[in-house]
Each structure stands twice: as structure tokens, then as C-alpha cells.
Amino acid sequence: MRSKKKWIYLGFVLFILLPYQMMSEETKIIGFAVPFPTLTFKFPLSKEDRAYLGLSPKKIYQFDDIYGSLILIEYLNTYCLNCERQAPILKESYLLIEKDPRLKRKVKMIGIAAGNNWEEVREFKNRHQIPYPILPDTNFEAHQAVGSPRTPFMIWVRKDREGRGIVVSTHLGLIESSQKLIEETKAVLQYDLSLLKPKIGSIYEGEALKPPLTEEELIVKARMGMESSGGKVVELKRVVLKDGDSIYIGRVNFGDYKKNLFSKLATRRAVCDICHDTFFFYTFDSEGKVIDIIPIQMTKVGNQNWSDEDIKKLKNRVIGRSIFKPFSFDPKVDSISGATITAVLIFDSLEKAKEIYEKVKKEGYIKN
Numbered sequence: 001m002r003s004k005k006k007w008i009y010l011g012f013v014l015f016i017l018l019p020y021q022m023m024s025e026e027t028k029i030i031g032f033a034v035p036f037p038t039l040t041f042k043f044p045l046s047k048e049d050r051a052y053l054g055l056s057p058k059k060i061y062q063f064d065d066i067y068g069s070l071i072l073i074e075y076l077n078t079y080c081l082n083c084e085r086q087a088p089i090l091k092e093s094y095l096l097i098e099k100d101p102r103l104k105r106k107v108k109m110i111g112i113a114a115g116n117n118w119e120e121v122r123e124f125k126n127r128h129q130i131p132y133p134i135l136p137d138t139n140f141e142a143h144q145a146v147g148s149p150r151t152p153f154m155i156w157v158r159k160d161r162e163g164r165g166i167v168v169s170t171h172l173g174l175i176e177s178s179q180k181l182i183e184e185t186k187a188v189l190q191y192d193l194s195l196l197k198p199k200i201g202s203i204y205e206g207e208a209l210k211p212p213l214t215e216e217e218l219i220v221k222a223r224m225g226m227e228s229s230g231g232k233v234v235e236l237k238r239v240v241l242k243d244g245d246s247i248y249i250g251r252v253n254f255g256d257y258k259k260n261l262f263s264k265l266a267t268r269r270a271v272c273d274i275c276h277d278t279f280f281f282y283t284f285d286s287e288g289k290v291i292d293i294i295p296i297q298m299t300k301v302g303n304q305n306w307s308d309e310d311i312k313k314l315k316n317r318v319i320g321r322s323i324f325k326p327f328s329f330d331p332k333v334d335s336i337s338g339a340t341i342t343a344v345l346i347f348d349s350l351e352k353a354k355e356i357y358e359k360v361k362k363e364g365y366i367k368n
Helices: 002-026 047-053 081-099 118-128 141-145 178-188 215-227 308-318 340-351 353-362
Strands: 040-042 060-062 070-076 107-114 134-137 153-159 165-172 232-240 246-253 258-268 278-285 290-297
Touching (some): 081 107, 081 118, 081 178, 107 118, 118 134, 165 178, 215 232, 215 246, 215 290, 258 353, 290 308, 308 340, 340 353
Parallel strands (some): 070 107, 107 134
Antiparallel strands (some): 040 060, 153 165, 232 246
8 A cells, every 4th residue: 555655645746847858858947157248339328228237338338337236138129029019018027126126236127129220119118108218229249249139028137246247147029017027127137247167169059050941942943042143153152161151152154255143142040029030131242242132931911921022122122232331121121021121131241241251251262
């Protein structure tokens, strides 16, 4: 009888513990005890934002300058649907923190808007009446510094005795309620940082991006971008550069002359948590002029593919432009209906194209 009870008890324990163990194995803690990067923000803040963050009036700030024992950071995008849904929850969380004398002086909140400019941030703050600072990250620099997370992405950062930030918790996706956020905030304030051994690693690690095409299919797309110039590709090869990046180089016959054209496969992780990743080719010549944009996977609201009209509008905005001139995204003229986030990623990739050009030139594939 005792043996039977023993097995029943053991079965009950396994029933309780096994799901927990399975959940633990499937759930990856991202960035715990990893130092938060020293971000630099180069723009003036309002008097109210400076006062809230404990900053002096200047034009360049570092993250470590923010006053507080714990900084709550939300990575967002103003066109992200779940960021919109989360805005009221974070606003309520801010008000609860400010009303609690045990939290008010210790905890500060900021937003970092990946891929957005000041105008987009102001409109978002006004629409949701956000009382805490949201900082534009137009070129995705602060976003890439933490691993290019999908948004919304919350990071809880504790300050050590030297004022350096240590990641003590993260949350990917929509937060259920302000109560959940406050509970987590109170919990991480109890951590003894002296017992945390800082780790080397990423705060966010997404899966490697893989285009939904075979290498043979990618070559066809690269050729298509080159031959849209009016010439005929007579030789095409994929070249791996010294840093591991790659580019497709084609010798194109224009009848009276031949010249090289270059097609670069751009792969960008989706910014929002319910969006698809973006893949496309951009083709340019030896002078840095954009020849064509060839979509591979470009989606909009509902993860629908771009229409022919969407692609035509994009091409009208970028083909013929030089990659050496700014490709700043202007939502008033460059937005694609329902696909603004994807359009931002495309423009940002073209903004960085000059770096690809310089690498290709340095390795001798471009000779002016």
C-alpha cells in the first residue's frame, strides 16, 4: 500500500515538474546579466524630459547619464500594432511608479523608437499622451546595439555602483497588464548585483535570417536586377568578401560596351513581433547609382505581399538615385500603404549601401 502511495506521489510530482522543465528548456532567457551598451543620443531633450531623467542641458547624452537605480526601456516602432496596444499599459505603469514613493526615485522609463524620426515620435506621444521620454533611433543604431529585437521589447536595466547598466530582465512582445510590469519591476529591484557575474553575449538573439529562395533562384533575381538596365548579363558570380558578406557581380553587355553591375541581397529582421522578415535585391553600378529593386519577400499589414503598385511607387522613389547621397525616409512621401515599417527597412538598407560599395571597391571589384 505504501509502495502504491509512493508511486502516486512520484507521479504527481512528475506531473507538476515535467511541464515546468519542458517550459524551461523551450524558454530562452535573453541577455540576463549582460552589460547594457553605452548608447549615445545626439539631440536636445525638452526641459521636462531632462528633469525626469536627471540630465543637464546639453546636446549629447549617454545612457549611463540617466539618474536612477533601474531603467525600464521599451524598444518600439510607432507603426507597430502591438506597440500601439502596449502604449496605454506603459502609460499606466509610469503613473503607478510615480505615485509609489518606494519606486519613484529609483525607477525611470524611456522608449527607443527604432527607425522613427522626431516627427513620428511626437505624433505617437501626442496620440497616446505618453508622459515619459521616447527617443528616436532613426538609423537603427540603438536597436542594432542590443541585437535588433522585434518590437515591442522591454529591458529592465539595473545600475551598479559605478553607474553601469546590467540587464536583469527582458520581455519580448505585448505585456499583459501594468500589474505584470510593476511586479517584475519590484522583483528585479531586490536583486543583489554583487552576486551577478556579468556575462559576455547578446541581449537579444534572433534566428539567422534565411531568404525563402534557393541559390539558383537568387541568381535569377540578381540577373533580373542587372538586366533591367537594358543590357544582357554574359557572366555572373557570387563573391564572398573578406568579412564574410557577399555580393553578386555581373558582366553586362550593352552592345557597344560592357560594364560590371552589382546586386546585393538585403536581409532585414522584422521590426515588429507580428511581421515577416524582409528580403530584396538592390542593384547598383560602378558609380553608385541604384539600377533596380527586386523584391523577394516584402510584406505589409496582415503579412500580405506588396502589390505591383506598391513596388512601382518604391522604385519611382529610389531608382536612379546615388547611394552616396542620403536615403532618409520621409513618411509623408515614402510610405507604402500598410507597409511603412518594411519601407523604412528598405530605405535604411540603401542608406547603408555605400558601406557595401566601399568594401567591394577596397577588394578590387570596382575600378573607377
